Amino acid sequence: MKQISSVLLFSLFVLFAAGCRNDSPDRLAEARHAAQVEALMQQLSIREKVAQLFVLEISREPSEETMARQDSLIRDYGVGGAIIMRGPIAPFIERMNQLQGMARLPLLVATDAEWGAAMRFAEYLPYPRQRLLGRLEGRRGQKLIYEMGRNVGRELRDLNIYVNYAPVADACPDPYDPSDGQRSFSGDPKVVGDFTVAYMHGMQDEGIYACAKHYPGHGSTTVDSHYEMPVVLYDRARLDSIELAPFQQLINEGVAMIMVAHMSIPAIDSTGVPMSISAPCMKGLLREEQGFRGLVITDAVGMQGVAAGRTPFEVNLAVYRAGSDMILMPDDEMHSIDAIADSVACGAWPLEELDAKVRKVLEMKARAGFFDEGYSPLVHDLDRKIAKARKRDSLLQVRIDRALARSRQPEITPIYGDRTLVLDKGEKRKDKPRQK
Numbered sequence: 001m002k003q004i005s006s007v008l009l010f011s012l013f014v015l016f017a018a019g020c021r022n023d024s025p026d027r028l029a030e031a032r033h034a035a036q037v038e039a040l041m042q043q044l045s046i047r048e049k050v051a052q053l054f055v056l057e058i059s060r061e062p063s064e065e066t067m068a069r070q071d072s073l074i075r076d077y078g079v080g081g082a083i084i085m086r087g088p089i090a091p092f093i094e095r096m097n098q099l100q101g102m103a104r105l106p107l108l109v110a111t112d113a114e115w116g117a118a119m120r121f122a123e124y125l126p127y128p129r130q131r132l133l134g135r136l137e138g139r140r141g142q143k144l145i146y147e148m149g150r151n152v153g154r155e156l157r158d159l160n161i162y163v164n165y166a167p168v169a170d171a172c173p174d175p176y177d178p179s180d181g182q183r184s185f186s187g188d189p190k191v192v193g194d195f196t197v198a199y200m201h202g203m204q205d206e207g208i209y210a211c212a213k214h215y216p217g218h219g220s221t222t223v224d225s226h227y228e229m230p231v232v233l234y235d236r237a238r239l240d241s242i243e244l245a246p247f248q249q250l251i252n253e254g255v256a257m258i259m260v261a262h263m264s265i266p267a268i269d270s271t272g273v274p275m276s277i278s279a280p281c282m283k284g285l286l287r288e289e290q291g292f293r294g295l296v297i298t299d300a301v302g303m304q305g306v307a308a309g310r311t312p313f314e315v316n317l318a319v320y321r322a323g324s325d326m327i328l329m330p331d332d333e334m335h336s337i338d339a340i341a342d343s344v345a346c347g348a349w350p351l352e353e354l355d356a357k358v359r360k361v362l363e364m365k366a367r368a369g370f371f372d373e374g375y376s377p378l379v380h381d382l383d384r385k386i387a388k389a390r391k392r393d394s395l396l397q398v399r400i401d402r403a404l405a406r407s408r409q410p411e412i413t414p415i416y417g418d419r420t421l422v423l424d425k426g427e428k429r430k431d432k433p434r435q436k
């Protein structure tokens with residue numbers, strides 16, 4: 001992988017200057033990361049900056065045509081991110097090692113691991129779905145979820161996956177809602193807030209960036225945005241007290257990323273467009289009113305909640321202009337990167353806005369150590385890492401199961417991995433086959 005040598009030289013200069021001021025280790029690290037980012041910002045072209053905002057889908061058994069396009073996007077354009085989907089883990093790691101070897105800057109790799117790496121990779125042990133974990137009680141429950149977050153963080157860090165698109169911060173009143181019921185901790189926004197914060201802190205304490213979703217709150221919809229656009233007709237008072245409350249709690253506690261949903265909320269944007277392409281949502285509500293300063297990404301831009309009636313090119317540009325920092329799983333990437341870069345280069349779109357987005361991506365990479373001397377994005381010793389994670393996770397799962405068995409929360413029948421777990425108000429646990 002080709003590195004930019006001046007990044008190291010500039011970092012050493014800033015470290016020397018900071019050291020002369022007797023700064024703390026944390027301040028020295030901040031200075032080093034800032035120096036790395038600024039050195040890169042000076043060297044990247046406008047097109048390379050735009051490419052850093054795109055997150056490619058790495059799917060199971062891609063076609064030769066898809067692989068060739070990915071190779072070109074990473075090698076020639078400098079795309080900055082990737083998301084790993086579901087399947088056997090070894091081929092994914094082999095492919096990511098190939099792509100990382102082509103990248104000028106290491107890729108920021110993400111996945112959906114709401115109940116652990118097992119959500120994508122069957123080689124790992126699954127934690128309970130969030131709805132079941134929502135039955136845990138009080139500080140003890142939050143502590144267990146924090147420990148789960150740390151274990152999930154370790155699983156992902158072993159794989160050089162530094163972004164987890166979790167936790168789900170939707171307050172969903174219906175545990176059997178097919179879209180969000182099992183993925184939400186509760187219909188109570190306080191429970192959702194407390195448990196998502198615990199999960200977030202666990203992951204971020206292990207160096208993994210948490211991403212709260214699906215902003216501004218998907219839990220009360222009855223429509224799956226993969227297939228059509230939900231419309232939420234609640235007023236702002238209701239949104240503030242239920243849907244937005246867990247996200248505000250996460251923002252206050254320092255969540256790194258927020259994912260915006262493809263849903264219409266007229267109380268936020270009266271035009272009726274999806275929140276993912278709504279400047280009043282992303283720039284107004286999320287940034288200005290709620291004070292979020294981290295990285296914003298939308299849900300996958302191929303979902304029909306935003307893609308219906310729009311070309312992939314139109315969606316990519318609309319997402320960028322509305323305020324998203326990264327574009328998740330786009331199509332027509334090359335055309336879109338060129339168009340955004342041309343608009344910035346000719347002065348039609350502000351360079352300052354592009355630079356602000358790119359800095360957030362590069363700062364994440366810098367804090368993860370991507371630009372430090374000796375860092376390698378390649379993954380080795382996969383079998384050993386999986387075995388170690390399974391042992392660690394199994395011990396924590398026993399403690400979680402015992403706490404769930406003692407829970408005094410109302411009866412619920414949620415999914416646990418490949419089983420359905422029946423809990424009868426604190427009675428002994430009984431497993432039965434999951435319904436297909």
